[in-house]
Amino acid sequence: MNATSHPTGGSAAGPSGADAGEAGARGSALLTNAVGLHARPSVKLTQLAKSFAAAIEVGLGAEGPWVDAKSPVKIMRVKAGKGTVLHFRAEGPDAAAAVAALVALVERRFDEEESGHGDAP
Amino acid sequence: MSETRLQGRSASPGLAAGPVVLLAAPRAAARPALDPDAAAGALRRAMSRAAGEIAALVATSEPAAADMLGFQLALLEDDALAEGAFHAISLGVPAELAWQQALDAEIAGYEAAEDEYFRARAADLMDVRDRVLDALAGGDSGAGSGAAASGIVAAHDLPPSRFLGMDWSAGGAILLAGGSPTSHVAMLARSRGIPMIVGLGVAPEALLGEVLVDATAGAVVIDPSPETRRAFERQRELDGRRAATEAAGALEPAVTRDGTPVAVLLNVADPAELDGLDPALCDGIGLVRTEFLFHDAGALPGEEAQRAVYARILAWACRDGRARPVTIRTLDAGGDKPIAGLTVEGESNPFLGVRGIRLSLAREEVFRVQLRALLRAAAGPGGTGLKVMLPMVTVPAEVARTRALLAQELAALAAAGLPAALPALGIMIEVPAAAIAIDLFEADFYSVGSNDLTQYVTAAGRDIGALADLADPLNPAVLRLVERVAQDGAARGREVSLCGDAGGDPAALPALLRTGLRALSMAPGLVPAAKAALRAVDLAGGRGR
Numbered sequence: 001m002n003a004t005s006h007p008t009g010g011s012a013a014g015p016s017g018a019d020a021g022e023a024g025a026r027g028s029a030l031l032t033n034a035v036g037l038h039a040r041p042s043v044k045l046t047q048l049a050k051s052f053a054a055a056i057e058v059g060l061g062a063e064g065p066w067v068d069a070k071s072p073v074k075i076m077r078v079k080a081g082k083g084t085v086l087h088f089r090a091e092g093p094d095a096a097a098a099v100a101a102l103v104a105l106v107e108r109r110f111d112e113e114e115s116g117h118g119d120a121p
Numbered sequence: 122m123s124e125t126r127l128q129g130r131s132a133s134p135g136l137a138a139g140p141v142v143l144l145a146a147p148r149a150a151a152r153p154a155l156d157p158d159a160a161a162g163a164l165r166r167a168m169s170r171a172a173g174e175i176a177a178l179v180a181t182s183e184p185a186a187a188d189m190l191g192f193q194l195a196l197l198e199d200d201a202l203a204e205g206a207f208h209a210i211s212l213g214v215p216a217e218l219a220w221q222q223a224l225d226a227e228i229a230g231y232e233a234a235e236d237e238y239f240r241a242r243a244a245d246l247m248d249v250r251d252r253v254l255d256a257l258a259g260g261d262s263g264a265g266s267g268a269a270a271s272g273i274v275a276a277h278d279l280p281p282s283r284f285l286g287m288d289w290s291a292g293g294a295i296l297l298a299g300g301s302p303t304s305h306v307a308m309l310a311r312s313r314g315i316p317m318i319v320g321l322g323v324a325p326e327a328l329l330g331e332v333l334v335d336a337t338a339g340a341v342v343i344d345p346s347p348e349t350r351r352a353f354e355r356q357r358e359l360d361g362r363r364a365a366t367e368a369a370g371a372l373e374p375a376v377t378r379d380g381t382p383v384a385v386l387l388n389v390a391d392p393a394e395l396d397g398l399d400p401a402l403c404d405g406i407g408l409v410r411t412e413f414l415f416h417d418a419g420a421l422p423g424e425e426a427q428r429a430v431y432a433r434i435l436a437w438a439c440r441d442g443r444a445r446p447v448t449i450r451t452l453d454a455g456g457d458k459p460i461a462g463l464t465v466e467g468e469s470n471p472f473l474g475v476r477g478i479r480l481s482l483a484r485e486e487v488f489r490v491q492l493r494a495l496l497r498a499a500a501g502p503g504g505t506g507l508k509v510m511l512p513m514v515t516v517p518a519e520v521a522r523t524r525a526l527l528a529q530e531l532a533a534l535a536a537a538g539l540p541a542a543l544p545a546l547g548i549m550i551e552v553p554a555a556a557i558a559i560d561l562f563e564a565d566f567y568s569v570g571s572n573d574l575t576q577y578v579t580a581a582g583r584d585i586g587a588l589a590d591l592a593d594p595l596n597p598a599v600l601r602l603v604e605r606v607a608q609d610g611a612a613r614g615r616e617v618s619l620c621g622d623a624g625g626d627p628a629a630l631p632a633l634l635r636t637g638l639r640a641l642s643m644a645p646g647l648v649p650a651a652k653a654a655l656r657a658v659d660l661a662g663g664r665g666r
Contacts, residue, residue, distance in 0.1 A: 032457075035238045039192040039245070046195065072192075073201040077230060079239050104461035 027099040028087045029106035036081035041110040046072045054092030062087050125343040127321050132307035134337040135316030136357045137294035141328045144276035160216040167256035172197045189281050193249050217257050224250035241301040248280030275325035281306045294334045371649040372401040379661035384640035395437045405446035407642025408620040415460050427494035435503035444506035453512040455480050477513025493530045500540040507544040514548040514555050517562050553577050556602040559609045567606055571621025575599050594623035595632050607637030627654035
C-alpha cells in the first residue's frame with residue numbers, strides 16, 4: 001500500500017490523487033464545505049462508501065485513528081469540521097475506485113452549498 | 122403582576138402572542154424485565170418500527186425535512202448506534218434503560234462538540250431515542266400521532282419530527298431553553314414562517330402564562346403590561362401590512378416612485394427551484410448556473426441531457442405564448458467550485474486560476490458539448506429568449522474564440538440536419554480588466570457579477586470572514602465600474618444587468634439604480650422584498666429632472 005504524496009490533501013487529490021496498490025488504496029481531501037462532515041455530508045459519504053465492496057476507513061490523520069467509512073454514527077463521532085484533511089484507506093477489489101470516488105465527493109463539497117459565498121457569481 | 126422580559130437568540134423571525142403550551146416529554150412505560158434474548162429482540166423490533174415510521178414521514182415531507190429524516194434513518198440503520206445498548210442488554214440491563222443510556226452517551230458527545238452544527242444535531246439523536254422508546258413502550262410515537270397542539274410551544278429542545286407532527290396551520294411560535302439557530306428544526310421553522318427563539322436559558326415552566334414573542338429580536342415578554350401589549354400589536358400590524366404589501370406586489374412589475382421600470386430577473390442554480398413558482402414573479406431569468414449539471418455521477422453531462430434541461434427552463438419562462446429572456450451561463454467551474462476530473466487541481470490561488478471561460482477554452486471538447494446543447498435549445502420552444510453568457514471574461518479574444526466555436530458547431534449541426542439557432546452571446550463583468558476596458562468588447566449584453574467584481578476590485582477574498590467589511594459591493598470603486606459598464610451599454614444599445622448578491626439586497630438597490638442599472642437578477646425568495654424596495658426608490662429626487 002502506498003502513502004499518498006499529498007499530505008495537505010485537498011486540491012492535490014482528484015480521481016488521480018488516490019494511489020492504488022494491488023488491493024489497497026489511499027487518498028486524502030480537504031473538507032471545504034462550510035459545515036464540515038455533519039448530517040447530510042455524512043449520509044452522502046457513507047452511502048457512497050457502501051456502494052463499494054472494499055472495506056473503507058476514514059481518518060483525521062494519515063496514521064489514523066481510523067473509523068468505518070460506511071457507518072454514519074461513527075463518522076459523526078469524528079466531528080470533522082471545515083479545514084480538516086480527511087484521509088481514506090481501502091482494502092478490496094474496488095479499493096482504488098472507492099477512494100477516488102470518496103475524495104471526489106469531498107472535493108465537490110458533497111454537491112451542496114448552492115447558496116452562501118460558495119456559488120454566487 | 123409585573124411583566125418579565127427574557128432575551129434569547131432569534132432562530133426564525135416573526136411575532137406571536139398568546140398562552141404558552143408546554144411540550145410534554147415522551148417517556149417509556151415501565152415494563153417487566155425480560156431475559157436478555159427477549160430484551161434484545163424487543164429493542165430490535167422497536168428500532169425497526171421506528172425506522173418504518175421515519176421512512177413513512179420521509180415520503181410525505183418537503184425536501185428539507187426529508188433530508189433531515191434521512192439522516193435520522195441512516196443513524197438508526199447503522200449497527201454502531203445500538204452496539205452499546207445490545208452489549209448492556211447481554212449483561213442483563215433492561216432494553217429501555219440500555220437504549221436510553223447508549224443514546225444519552227451519544228447525545229452527550231454531540232452536545233460537547235465545539236462546533237455549533239454538531240451540537241445542533243443532538244436534537245436529531247433525541248428524536249431517534251424518543252421514537253424508539255415510544256415503540257418499546259408499545260405506544261404510538263408522540264411524533265407520529267398528531268398529539269401536539271400548536272400555539273406557542275415551550276420546551277428544552279424540540280426534535281424535528283415532533284415539529285413535523287404538529288399542526289402549524291394556525292400559526293404559533295417556538296420558545297426553547299436550549300436549541301440552536303442552525304438546528305434542523307430552526308431551518309424548518311424558517312421555511313414555514315414559524316417564529317422561533319432559542320437559548321432562553323430558563324426552564325420551560327418559567328414561560329407559562331400569556332406571552333408576547335418578538336422572534337426577530339429574540340425577546341419574550343411574559344404577562345405583558347397593557348402598554349407593552351399595545352406597542353406590540355401596533356408592531357404586529359405594521360409587519361403584517363408590510364408582508365401583505367410585499368406579497369401582493371410580488372407578481373406586479375417593479376417601477377420606481379418616479380416611474381422608472383426596473384426588470385427583475387431570477388437567479389437559478391437548479392431548475393427544480395422553478396417548480397411551483399409563478400412566472401409572473403419575474404421578467405425573465407437573469408442567470409442559470411449550469412454547474413449543477415456537472416455534479417452527478419462523476420460523468421460529464423451529454424449534449425442531449427443538457428439540451429433537455431435548457432429546454433425545460435426556456436419553456437417555464439414563456440408567458441402568454443411569448444418567449445422571455447433566459448440567460449444561461451456556460452460552465453463556471455474552478456475558483457471555489459471545483460469539479461472532479463475537470464478543474465485544475467493544486468492551484469495556489471484558485472480565484473485567480475483556470476476558472477470560468479478560461480477553463481472552458483482549455484477544455485474545448487467539454488465546452489463544445491455545452492455550446493451544441495445551447496444552439497439546439499435556441500431552436501426549440503421559447504428558444505428566441507435564450508441568451509448565452511460567458512463567465513470570467515478578461516480579454517476580447519475569449520469572446521471572439523467562443524463566437525468561432527459557436528459558428529463551427531452551428532454549421533456542424535446544420536450538416537447533421539439538427540435544428541439549431543445562434544443565441545445572443547454576452548459576458549459577465551466580474552474581472553476588473555473587462556469592466557475598465559468595456560469599450561473594447563464585442564458582446565450582445567453585459568451582466569455584472571458583483572460578488573467576484575467586488576472581491577477582485579477590493580482584493581478581499583469573499584471566503585475570508587475577517588474581510589467581510591472590505592468586500593463591500595457598494596465600495597465607490599465598484600460602483601464606478603458598474604456605472605462605466607451601464608453607460609457603455611446605454612451608448613451601444615446593449616442590455617446591462619447585475620446578478621450578484623447585491624442585486625437582491627434592498628439596502629443596496631438605491632445605489633445600484635443610481636449607477637444606471639435597470640435590470641437586476643436575484644434568488645426567487647428575495648423578489649417580494651426587493652420589488653417593494655425598488656418601488657420606494659425615487660430617482661428624480663436630488664438628481665434634477
